[in-house]
Amino acid sequence: MDQKPAWKDDFPISWVDDHFVTRREFTKSLVLVSCAAFCANGALVAMGALEKARGAEKPEPRKIGSVHDVPVGGSRVFEFPGPGEPCLLVRLDADRFVAFAQKCTHLGCPVLYRKESRQLHCPCHEGFFNAEDGKVIAGPPPRPLPRVELERKGDELWAMAFRK
Amino acid sequence: MGYGLPEMMPTRRVRAERARGMTVVYAVMVSIMILILLQFLLLMVALEDFLSGNRAVLRGATIGSGFCFAAACWLIRYVSARRSS
Numbered sequence: 239m240d241q242k243p244a245w246k247d248d249f250p251i252s253w254v255d256d257h258f259v260t261r262r263e264f265t266k267s268l269v270l271v272s273c274a275a276f277c278a279n280g281a282l283v284a285m286g287a288l289e290k291a292r293g294a295e296k297p298e299p300r301k302i303g304s305v306h307d308v309p310v311g312g313s314r315v316f317e318f319p320g321p322g323e324p325c326l327l328v329r330l331d332a333d334r335f336v337a338f339a340q341k342c343t344h345l346g347c348p349v350l351y352r353k354e355s356r357q358l359h360c361p362c363h364e365g366f367f368n369a370e371d372g373k374v375i376a377g378p379p380p381r382p383l384p385r386v387e388l389e390r391k392g393d394e395l396w397a398m399a400f401r402k
Numbered sequence: 403m404g405y406g407l408p409e410m411m412p413t414r415r416v417r418a419e420r421a422r423g424m425t426v427v428y429a430v431m432v433s434i435m436i437l438i439l440l441q442f443l444l445l446m447v448a449l450e451d452f453l454s455g456n457r458a459v460l461r462g463a464t465i466g467s468g469f470c471f472a473a474a475c476w477l478i479r480y481v482s483a484r485r486s487s
Contacts, residue, residue, distance in 0.1 A: 276441065
């Protein structure tokens with residue numbers, strides 16, 4: 239029952255020796271971790287530069303829907319200037335629409351509209367923005383939300399650009 | 403029995419040199435660990451800066467991280483050179 243299998247003679251691997259890591263090998267692997275951290279930092283810089291270059295281009299105006307799509311006091315998410323860049327359209331009154339980038343200026347969590355207080359709320363770190371102008375009311379966000387300029391063409395709503 | 407420095411036995415000398423070598427390896431290991439901790443701190447700062455869209459310290463953090471990586475490379479080269487000599 240306790241016989242040694244034949245493959246052990248053919249492939250005499252010592253698992254103890256195989257899994258043994260010397261101090262020098264461990265130190266070398268630490269340098270690889272250091273390299274990975276540096277590369278991650280570099281990737282962030284590259285992504286930041288790419289985003290900056292994309293932001294400098296003038297966005298194409300985009301139809302975001304009809305005025306009837308959003309009830310008074312309601313909100314709706316749309317993508318502007320391109321896919322993967324969510325914005326929030328809010329209907330404050332029957333004739334008043336405002337839109338802001340949905341990414342919180344603190345750490346990029348999506349903000350949500352609170353009808354009862356007319357505020358935009360970031361649930362991640364309790365940031366509050368004024369829904370009228372996007373200014374910070376409370377919480378850790380350092381800057382107001384970027385505002386999207388809207389244009390009404392009949393019953394259609396168009397996002398034109400980000401207000402500077 | 404005379405005066406002056408006591409002569410060290412060859413086996414004791416070898417053992418002492420090995421112990422000194424191990425001390426250097428441990429010192430390098432701890433130094434690299436501290437550098438990595440610093441790099442993670444810088445990465446955290448850079449990530450927070452990137453997510454907030456501020457980008458004020460992103461480049462600085464990357465340059466700092468690069469210095470840490472260069473220092474880690476120098477330390478590992480120092481250990482390797484010591485071993486080969």
